[in-house]
Amino acid sequence: MISVRRGHREIPAGQVPDWLDRMLARKPVKVVAVALANRMARTIWALIAGNSSYRAAPA
Template sequence: MIDMGFLSVIRRWALRDKMPILADQVPDWLDRMLARKPVKVVAVALAARMARTVWALIAREDSYRTMPS
């Protein structure tokens, strides 16, 4: 079920050429994975990555901080 939610996220990122506002929000690693792997595999990888992030935040009782550009 979570993976299906990430499919919609990936589809939205795929529209970035038609929606320039999204172009700078697509991570480079996601572009590289989409070039090599099927969309559903990338959705599962994205869900796993987010789950690990959430688990680490909960385990450390920390809050999310974005990486500096």
């Protein structure tokens, strides 16, 4: 939850993921925090299951 709040406040609006902005506009912060945690967990699971390294998507 702290990451959601801190990330939304400190990162300029153009750098925060669009889905996060949209969710924060219509959902409570705790719901958005759970969605962010779920997204991170799915990414980590995919990396572990596929035995691969993380590659950031080009912006």
